[in-house]
Amino acid sequence: MKNFLIILLYFSFQLISSAQTQEYYQLKIFQFQDATEMEMTDQFLSEVYMPMLKKKGFKNIGVFKNSITEKDSILKTYVLVPSNDIMSIYNSEQEILDAYPDEKHYNRVNTIFLKAFSHMPMLKPSPLDGPRNERIYELRSYESVTEKSYKNKVEMFNEGGEVKLFVELGFNAVFYAEVIAGDAMPNLMYMTTHQNQESRDQNWKAFVDSPVWNTLKAMPKYQKNVSHIDIHFLHPTEYSDY
Template structure:
């Protein structure tokens, strides 16, 4: 007779623990716009610079990142990544409707929203929601030097075969020491995100930044040769916890807060 109450208690305790983990830190929304040509790109840039970022700044959302992959130059389908940090889930889920009450935004965004169906300003839009990592609870603006054209922002996405292997990879970043190693080597990490909703799951995403491509390559060489990484990466407990990795190198848009 005691087993049922104990089982229920264990489930409730686990649920409360998960809720506690999800209620702290920063919520990240990553919006990915897919576009095909200069006309669509110009429409997106104008909307971001004159309408969306200004209204979000007005609402207290700062440190907004806007990035374009370096590969856009040769890609048939191009992309714009917009990173939004929020203090809580309420702000992250209600802003879209809230900004429609702002008269300045509605005026500045009118052409973007009222575009003809055959002249849409983008081809497709994706949304990814993330919770910040335990040991990196807030977004950090990078300390970089040099021109916007030279600065490199590297977005990495790691998928895992199972939830258990995914949690193992997250542990590797936090308690395992990867985040500490990035800090020691000066990777200028911007955020680490546990994907809560997205098209690829289980999945974590993080972003680092560099003054230029040469510095980026030097940092990763130092990372791979470091005693800490050689120790962490060969530990039996951290094997086979990534099934797919994507690396996207980007430059910041002119209107980005970065």
């Protein structure tokens, strides 16, 4: 915890002092042993955690649950908090710690801090308004072997045109961001939204078949810049802001 705090303070000094316009995100991932723990955390998040953050001025807080699959069989809740000041997220979190229930209500929690891409500097809540239980939020993490190859992949999204292509194909991205403190670095993460599983599959087929994508991925300078990809299918809770 001490080392993590040192890393966080270092990055916050570097990032805040640079006066960038890009937002920062905190992504908390709660893991549960059973549905009872998840229900207890739901109650805490909806009745205590989110109201306290909103009282401090935080907006567009997303809360999601994972779709259980063979590859993702552990019950999880994802909480995404955006802010233009990374330390405001961290300081608010420390104040809320005193409000956590005394009894155990999750098995473990992982916290990730991110910085928005230059070509999508602000979080955009999904405009979709269909049934929440059908909506697909797809969270992806792209890891790279080296910092150089990682920066190359970030450039591929920004200057290379991946972000633009996702917009043109209607992926309804919520955010694209670089991980600045987490357990899988160097990596980037992004979240897209789809009306349902069928539309998600159609969107990705359009992406894979796109002449723009096939030209981009064949460019020599963008070769071998991703070593591992994690894909998580999520759906919003009833108390999520989107």
